[in-house]
Amino acid sequence: MIGKSKPNPVNVGDQIGNYTIENIIATGLNCFIYSGKLKNTITTSVAIKTEIDIPSRTALSREIIVLEAVKNQKHFAKIIETGNYKEFRFVVTDLLGPNLRDLAHRKEPHRFGLQILLKFAYQAFESLQTLHQAESTPEEDLMRVMNIISEYYTGKDQVAEMINRMSKEQRDQIDQSLKIPTEFQELNEAIINYQPDKNPDYSHFLQIIQKITMQNQLDLNQPFDWEIEMEHMRVSVIKSSTKIEQRSSYARNDTKITIEYAKCTKIVSKPELNVIQYTNVAKLGSVLFI
Template sequence: MNKTPISSPLGPIVVGQFVGSNFAIEKILAVGSNCTIFSAKLNGNPQAAPTALKVENDEPSRNALAKEIHILRSIQNTKHFAKIIESGHHRQFNYVVIQLLGPSLRDLALRQPSYTFSLKILLKFAYQAIEALQTLHQAAFLHGSVNAVIRYKPLAPSIQSISALANHSTLQTLHALRQKSPEEDLVDVIKIISEYHTAQENEVDMINTV
């Protein structure tokens, strides 16, 4: 009697496992409906910075990660977006390794006693946000709503650079969705400045009427 199972599940990716070019999985950062994101580090290089390793089941019905990789590759030579370190196939998964993004603007605000920022910091944010949005539009991609959960990659203690304006899995080519106008983007950025400079909801409501 043959006791060998017909099929054996390959199982999920777990902490301590190696993926791709020897990237060691350290911990789970987020779990979504399409993808799981891990913190990973290149094995054998103690000085290597932690990275984000995103995986998705390799199934015909799942293509969010492939879209994200396509978008990130098309804007690799621009500022403000995470860089791809490696991508490929691991067992029954597709994966991509990118720079590990830092806390969101909202996370940073919660670390402040007043939950607000100086106008100087917010204007720096606004300048970089508009640059990043312009890059997406010029590359013929749409983006989700601009909000305070966008992620950052630290450049220096006093300067932050935008890494992602939205979940890249939601980005589509221009013919698929309605293009948001530059004016709408600007209003979204102004809303964030108002919220985190004054911390007063009534001022945000005033901007919403614009």
């Protein structure tokens, strides 16, 4: 939760535009973010962000303008719908996955290796290059990328080890350049030497990242480790679903055999009741798990 927030203007189950609210994701001083789905469907969830529609509140309007400007570019959430709901303005976008902090903290040591951060930095600078064509505030954004690298790198150079042993208060007192891992010092210098009155040389930043990648014999085309984990989970779910479907198929085959057996032996009793129940269970299994 961001700061002290007001009561949520929207409740679970409410309809905003063409979407039904499912959950509250985050609340802030002025904005609220929800997950939702297209009304009367079981489609993929979306993110719905609201802000009170008064002249002094313009953050969401600016965000919509930027998202519209970069809507056909990679690395950005797709804008799906905008509009007004009661006294609020809203925007519907793709529902993104966990943030970088959540990904780092999903397992020990709560940090990332060199390849992950190089790939992150490359994609971040690609995104910023696109974003700054729509909204020119590059200085802080460039340094945020370096701050993230400093926070989540698992490098074992002496400076990093020394800083890792310090308390947060001690780390905050250290010059920022000392916090930058050795491998990223050249990139940090290039950003520091950037002239605010000129456009950032993103091609130079990307060339430095490629240089670091080659020096360490890494491959930025390799997926992020959490993407590999998600793929393993997807394959596992598909395998489990296939087994359930096979069991359901066997159940349906057994039903056919039972019916044929009943016909051949001219059973006078009523086996149909059990057959129907068995068939319904098999179908239920398919619906629930496939």
